[in-house]
Amino acid sequence: MTQILKLSRPLAFLLILATATMTWGCETTSRTGRGAGIGAAAGGVIGGVIGSRSGSWVQGALIGAAVGGAAGALIGNYMDKQAAEIDRDVQGAKVERVGESIRVVFDSGILFSTGSSTITSSSRYNIEKLARILNRYGDTNMVIEGHTDSLGSEAQNQLLSERRAESVANLLKTYGVASSRLSPVGYGETRPVASNETEAGRRLNRRVEVLIYANDELKEQAQSGELRM
Template identity: 50%
Template structure:
């Protein structure tokens, strides 16, 4: 009963923050999330939703007017990614962006080497990432539940590393990017179905403001 109550509260809170505020745009929601949430809120939502990317972005939010300014910049970047990279799933969350590629877009089955078609997809994303250079990028690798935990963890790291290595060859500064491999530990979809397993084999990009963007947004907010 207690766990059910906690889950209900979390889901209710998420609903209020991401759905109920119908009069607020995504930029304004980002300001609210940052002010009210912070690291604890990000951790709660990330765990509750099985979405580590969402949790990390919310946890890193600045909030307030500064966060709203950052959110406005992220709105523009997200729309450009949607136009430029149609085979990616793009989601605006708080003050950041999640770009999700299914692994079958980037890799062959059980492989960690990028295919020629996946490099073409990443080339499209690189165009936007280079245009909006005042951002940090975390690349997260995930797998389905088949195979051992250790093997899946290693595969997820190799895939995220392959993506990051390719980005740096295309001019993305290594200082902007980081790698995280979660293996099978954070499924977003149902591993009991083929479709769910296919979707869980994914690579996600977390795009957030770097310190330069935060300082500029703070200065703009103070005017």
Template identity: 50%
Template sequence: MSLIVLLSAAFIFSGCATWNKTQKGAVIGTAAGGTAGAVIGRASGNTALGAIIGAAVGGASGAIIGRQMDKQAEEIKKTVPDAKVERVGEGIVVEFNSNVLFAFDKSNLSNDAKTNLDKLVLVLNNYSETNIEVQGHTDSRGSEAYNQTLSEQRAGAVSGYLTAQGIAYDRITRKGFGETMPKYSNADADGRMQNRRVEFLITANEKMKAEAAKQTTN
């Protein structure tokens, strides 16, 4: 397994320009799986990457799922221009920095936040066969305990709003990581602002996986 993990990680981080996202999804899923996803996520400091790799099925089924995710990602980009949207393997990462969603040091959603989340909900409801993990993150200012609590509160506020707008409760999980998983530098104001973020990890649910597998046998 360790060799597979290393090969999978090398493939992902090299970002081979000759492969599209769908092809990467097929290979990553085949090589990785849950254990590899967890290892790569920890090694890279990227919880979104690890979770999406862990949910991958790979092979021909992964390629089918990848095509569906391509379509959904493009729709999110068009519908929610304030979000940063990235296709990763067989999933999608949607990132909002906290300025879009929250006032500084707050966990209650602003009116602008609700407007942006309403746009996202429209797309999520069009693709009901997906799971959504809501991750809260903070910068490094303040104590670790305070930041952990704030990240959990923000993830909870976002996931609660999604369910209130009609997203099925069992599609959503929420996690807070506090200051432990920065994607940007905490050495300057701009980096800290970007680290104060909420990420949405969109992956195939069991029904989508089963349907993709069925298509490969037809």
């Protein structure tokens, strides 16, 4: 079973991300490389604070941990191509480029029946198409976020969000995406992007987000000036 990451204390995640980025940066041979790594780590923490205001701690961390420079431009081009394919082939998904990452948002009402964490048969094909694209761009990892509105109890919403994130991750694995690339997270009702006072707002809050970001291998390729496609 895919391990669920419970980010009730998002700062812990950001500190882990910062430490990993600093370690990667310090392994580079130049002083400029080391400085860039430390700067990206600090940016990740700052980005997480920004993200907390827009609905996603991880999204903010990805913005803050951008590589930048020529390497960042190479990664950006890699992500542009991937985002374009997702936007073209995956129906019902909102695709957004965020820094050097990609944010893919699914309305939970499209993926699941009310109160269910079982992906509907009509949506399985879309997840399969997403998996095919992710498999073509193997140097990326994904955080899969489950979110709910505030109807019902907080505990129920938390559990439902976890199960929905895990369902998407498991289906992606079924279609060949390596489990090591996938980190499902349940946020429950804690990260709304709209008011829960209206049905329109609640619908926006009921969502699954797939955040796609460069792994260390892709960063190393970009630093060397050449990406393998």
